[in-house]
Amino acid sequence: MTSWPGGSFGxxxxxxxxxxxxxxxxxxxxxxxxxxxxxxAQRRPQKPKQD
Structure with a gap:
């Protein structure tokens, strides 16, 4: 295990x-x-154009 700069193992x-x-x-x-x-949800109320 490597030790942290503080000296404790982590x-x-x-x-x-x-x-x-x-x-x-x-x-x-x-x-x-x-x-x-x-x-x-914002786009849903818009109806698609119908020809």
């Missing part, structure tokens, strides 16, 4: 970085999905 820095990246992706993906749903 998780592998690469593993911690991976977890942070995955959490960031999850949060961003959730926000993006909410935004897309919001945009689609």
């Amino acid at each position: 998780p592998d820095p690469l593993l911690a970085l991976l977890v942070v990246i995955l959490l960031a992706r999850l949060i961003l993906w959730s926000c993006l999905g909410t935004y897309i749903d919001y945009r689609l």
Whole structure:
């Protein structure tokens, strides 16, 4: 195990970085999905043009 600068043992820095990246992706993906749903909900009342 590698030690943190403080001297105490902790998780592998690469593993911690991976977890942070995955959490960031999850949060961003959730926000993006909410935004897309919001945009689609705004467009829904418009009726398509009929010839």
